[in-house]
Structures are given as C-alpha cells and as structure tokens.
Amino acid sequence: MERQIPEVVVSRLPMYVRGLTELHKDGIDFINSKDLGYRFGMSSDQIRKDLSYFGKFGRQGRGYNVALLLDELRQILGLDRQWLMAIVGVGRLGRAILDYRGFIPRGFKIVAAFDKDSDVIGERVSGVVIQDMAELEIGVIEKKVDIAIVAVPSTEAQEVINKLVRSGIKSILNYAPICANAPEGVRLESIDPVLALQSMTYYLAKNRDYR
Amino acid sequence: MERQIPEVVVSRLPMYVRGLTELHKDGIDFINSKDLGYRFGMSSDQIRKDLSYFGKFGRQGRGYNVALLLDELRQILGLDRQWLMAIVGVGRLGRAILDYRGFIPRGFKIVAAFDKDSDVIGERVSGVVIQDMAELEIGVIEKKVDIAIVAVPSTEAQEVINKLVRSGIKSILNYAPICANAPEGVRLESIDPVLALQSMTYYLAKNRDYR
Numbered sequence: 156m157e158r159q160i161p162e163v164v165v166s167r168l169p170m171y172v173r174g175l176t177e178l179h180k181d182g183i184d185f186i187n188s189k190d191l192g193y194r195f196g197m198s199s200d201q202i203r204k205d206l207s208y209f210g211k212f213g214r215q216g217r218g219y220n221v222a223l224l225l226d227e228l229r230q231i232l233g234l235d236r237q238w239l240m241a242i243v244g245v246g247r248l249g250r251a252i253l254d255y256r257g258f259i260p261r262g263f264k265i266v267a268a269f270d271k272d273s274d275v276i277g278e279r280v281s282g283v284v285i286q287d288m289a290e291l292e293i294g295v296i297e298k299k300v301d302i303a304i305v306a307v308p309s310t311e312a313q314e315v316i317n318k319l320v321r322s323g324i325k326s327i328l329n330y331a332p333i334c335a336n337a338p339e340g341v342r343l344e345s346i347d348p349v350l351a352l353q354s355m356t357y358y359l360a361k362n363r364d365y366r
Numbered sequence: 367m368e369r370q371i372p373e374v375v376v377s378r379l380p381m382y383v384r385g386l387t388e389l390h391k392d393g394i395d396f397i398n399s400k401d402l403g404y405r406f407g408m409s410s411d412q413i414r415k416d417l418s419y420f421g422k423f424g425r426q427g428r429g430y431n432v433a434l435l436l437d438e439l440r441q442i443l444g445l446d447r448q449w450l451m452a453i454v455g456v457g458r459l460g461r462a463i464l465d466y467r468g469f470i471p472r473g474f475k476i477v478a479a480f481d482k483d484s485d486v487i488g489e490r491v492s493g494v495v496i497q498d499m500a501e502l503e504i505g506v507i508e509k510k511v512d513i514a515i516v517a518v519p520s521t522e523a524q525e526v527i528n529k530l531v532r533s534g535i536k537s538i539l540n541y542a543p544i545c546a547n548a549p550e551g552v553r554l555e556s557i558d559p560v561l562a563l564q565s566m567t568y569y570l571a572k573n574r575d576y577r
Contacts (some may be wrong), residue, residue, distance in 0.1 A: 160568075165565050165568050165569075166565045168564070168565065168568070169560070169561040169564035169565055170545075170561060172564065173543070173544075173545060173558075173561070174545050177544075177545060194545060195545070231568065231571075232564050232565070232567055232568050232571065233567040233568060233570055233571025233572075234564060234567065238563070238567055238570070240563075247461075247462050247465045248462055248466070250458075250462075251458050251459055251461075251462035252559075254458045255459070255559075257543050257558075257559075257560055258560065261560050261564070262567075263560065263563055301567075301570060302563060302566065302567075302570075304559075325569070325570060325573070326563075326566040326567070326569070326570055328559060328562055328563060328566070332384070332468050333384075333388075334381075334384060334385050334388060334405060334406070342566045342569050342570075344562040344563075344565075344566060346557065346559055346562060347384075347468075348463075348466075348468075348515075348539060348557055349380070349468055349469065349472050349474065350380040350381060350384070351539055351555040351557060352449070352451075352474055352513060352537075352539060352555075353379070353380035353383065353443050353445060353472070354376050354377045354379065354380055354443070354555075355513065355537040355539070355553045355555060356443055356444040356445065356449055356473075356512075356513075356537070357371075357376050357379070357442065357443050357444060358376075358536070358537070358553050359444055359449070359512060359513075359536060359537055359553075360442075360443065360444025361444075362536070
C-alpha cells in the first residue's frame with residue numbers, strides 16, 4: 156500500500172469499517188456500492204472511488220466481499236493490533252472517557268492517566284492509577300503510549316499538547332474547545348460537540364419557521 | 367443570504383467562529399487569509415474561497431475585519447440566539463454531557479433529560495430533572511426542544527432517534543457508536559471518539575518504526 160491515500164478518504168475509512176462490521180455481524184457476505192451508499196448517506200460513485208484505492212474488492216453483479224474488504228481496511232488502518240493510550244486530565248470529562256466501554260473492543264486501551272490535582276493522584280479509576288502531571292513526559296515513554304487524550308481545561312490544553320509532543324507522542328485526541336496547534340508530523344484531532352451543534356443550527360436557522 | 371452554501375463549507379464555519387472569537391478576545395482587529403490559514407492548518411486559498419460565500423470582508427492589504435466577519439458568521443450559523451436541547455440517556459456519559467460547561471457560553475442550553483431507569487427518574491442533574499423516557503415524545507414538544515442529544519446504549523440508539531424524529535426534532539447529536547439513520551430533512555451528526563482515533567492510527571501504522 157505505497158500509494159498515497161488522500162486525507163479525506165482516510166478520514167472516511169473508520170466509518171466504512173464500522174458499517175462493514177455491522178454487516179458482517181448480520182451475516183451479510185456481499186454488498187454493492189449502491190446499498191453501501193444508502194447506509195452511509197453517500198453516493199455510490201464516491202464509495203467506488205474511495206474503495207478503488209485498496210485494490211479490487213468489487214465483483215460485477217455480486218458487489219463487495221464484506222469479510223475481505225473489512226480485513227483489508229482494518230489492516231490499512233492499523234486496527235490489527237492494540238494501541239495504548241494515556242489520558243491527561245481526570246476531571247468529570249476525563250472520568251467519563253476512562254469509563255467509556257467502546258475503546259477496548261475496537262483496539263484501544265487506556266494504560267496511563269495524569270492530573271495535577273494532588274487530591275486525585277494515586278487514585279485508581281477504571282483500573283488505571285492516576286499519576287502526577289509532573290511525570291507526564293517520562294510516564295508516556297515508560298508506558299509505551301501511542302496516543303494521548305487531552306481532557307484538561309482549555310487554558311491548560313496547549314501547554315499539555317506541547318509537553319506531549321516533546322515526549323515523542325505522534326497522535327493526540329484533544330477534547331478542549333481551543334484551536335490547538337501541533338507541529339508537522341504530529342496528528343492532532345479535536346472532539347468538540349459544540350462545533351457539530353453549530354453547523355446543525357445553520358440548517359435550523361435557515362428553516363426557522365419549521366414548526 | 368439566499369445563495370446555497372456547500373455542506374463542507376458550512377461544516378468549517380464553526381471552526382472559523384471559534385478562531386475569530388479568540389482573535390477578537392486578543393484584541394486583534396484585522397487578519398489576512400495567510401495568518402488565518404496558519405491558525406487553521408488550511409491554505410489561504412481555501413479560506414478566501416470559503417469566506418467568499420459571505421460577501422466582501424477582506425480589504426486589500428489590511429485583511430479581514432475580525433469583528434464584522436465574526437458577527438456575520440454568527441448570524442449565518444444562527445448563533446445570535448439560544449438553542450434548547452434535550453438529552454436522552456443519563457448514564458455516565460449523559461451526566462458528563464449535562465455537566466459540560468462549554469454549552470451555555472456558546473448558545474446551547476440543556477432544558478430536558480430523559481431516561482428509562484426508574485431509579486434516576488425524578489433526580490435533578492445539573493439543574494435538570496430527569497423525566498421518564500415514556501414522556502420523550504411529548505416532553506420535547508412541551509419544552510420547545512430544538513436539538514436532541516442521544517447518549518443511550520448502542521442497542522437503543524436507533525429506536526430513540528426514530529422517536530425523536532416522530533416528535534418533530536430536526537437536529538440530533540448522536541453519541542452512540544452506530545451507523546445511525548435519519549430521514550431527509552433531519553440533521554444527524556455523530557460524535558464517536560474511536561472514529562477519530564482510527565484515522566490517526568492509519569498514520570501511526572504507516573510509520574510503525576517511528577521511535
């Protein structure tokens with residue numbers, strides 16, 4: 156797979172994996188691009204184009220082999236192994252993330268947690284002992300952390316991200332509602348529910364008199 | 367603003383609003399597309415193209431007027447008013463969402479909460495009294511809910527979404543990790559941290575020997 160895959164295509168692959176996993180569980184062996192498109196709210200053209208980056212899975216008339224395509228996509232995305240994560244910030248949000256049951260079945264495990272509040276350092280949350288934030292840079296190296304999750308207040312988020320970058324972390328999932336920056340070579344994704352809400356209100360506002 | 371704005375552009379506007387709000391707070395009155403691009407990790411071409419949908423804010427040499435552009439974008443996105451939200455599912459995740467301090471300052475208020483667990487019905491969480499799920503369809507109408515947040519387990523999420531649609535809700539933010547469906551005319555956005563993680567692992571896997 157030396158061919159360069161566009162970033163937008165990569166960003167859609169996890170959605171394909173999720174959909175194909177459901178199809179596989181339902182005992183569906185083949186699916187055509189039209190039905191896949193219906194499932195994902197996308198055109199069948201776009202789906203054929205996206206999947207054309209990954210060899211020939213479709214067969215005229217029969218559609219895609221669900222199991223084969225799923226295997227290949229999982230391998231391309233590196234989901235054939237477990238990834239180790241650290242969480243930084245163990246307040247309300249950090250605890251909800253530590254408690255989240257959706258990580259382990261999909262190959263992600265939180266193995267370290269950091270906070271600066273001396274009241275919580277040493278406490279065990281969902282099987283992980285909270286360490287002192289001062290140990291962050293050495294801790295993520297010791298625990299062989301692949302991905303860091305940032306759940307500290309907005310005012311501290313960029314500083315934490317800088318520290319993580321210095322300790323060699325290449326992937327960061329940020330929950331703080333800031334315009335976070337990371338140097339080239341570091342993937343930084345942000346989860347901000349308000350951003351999703353704010354693009355929905357565009358459509359609500361346009362149809363303000365809908366009821 | 368009768369001109370049709372492409373969906374991808376709409377989805378980027380909240381990010382512009384967030385960035386411009388920070389600039390405005392920092393006392394910056396004008397910014398050019400190159401500096402905006404640096405801030406957002408986007409090309410200045412793309413930014414000029416996106417903003418060209420909204421009239422002429424840029425001035426040769428001086429750049430964009432931050433306050434004017436911010437006002438206009440907020441108005442386009444319908445952020446010049448408060449939107450009322452209901453949360454469905456008040457488990458660990460639902461409570462973290464109810465506790466989230468980022469909604470109110472950005473124009474979103476949770477005014478109703480629903481759960482099917484009789485042990486929590488009637489309990490007050492972050493100022494909202496949890497109602498019986500059986501009252502969902504009438505409750506969202508009574509409370510004039512604009513947007514519903516779905517935080518129930520995966521197995522129940524689609525059914526809850528169907529109920530919300532039946533009661534006239536046009537915007538749904540879904541936290542359950544499923545391929546959720548909604549009919550045309552209803553905006554459905556999903557928050558799934560694992561999807562963001564899974565596209566990051568593509569880059570980690572490609573550079574597997576990075577340390």
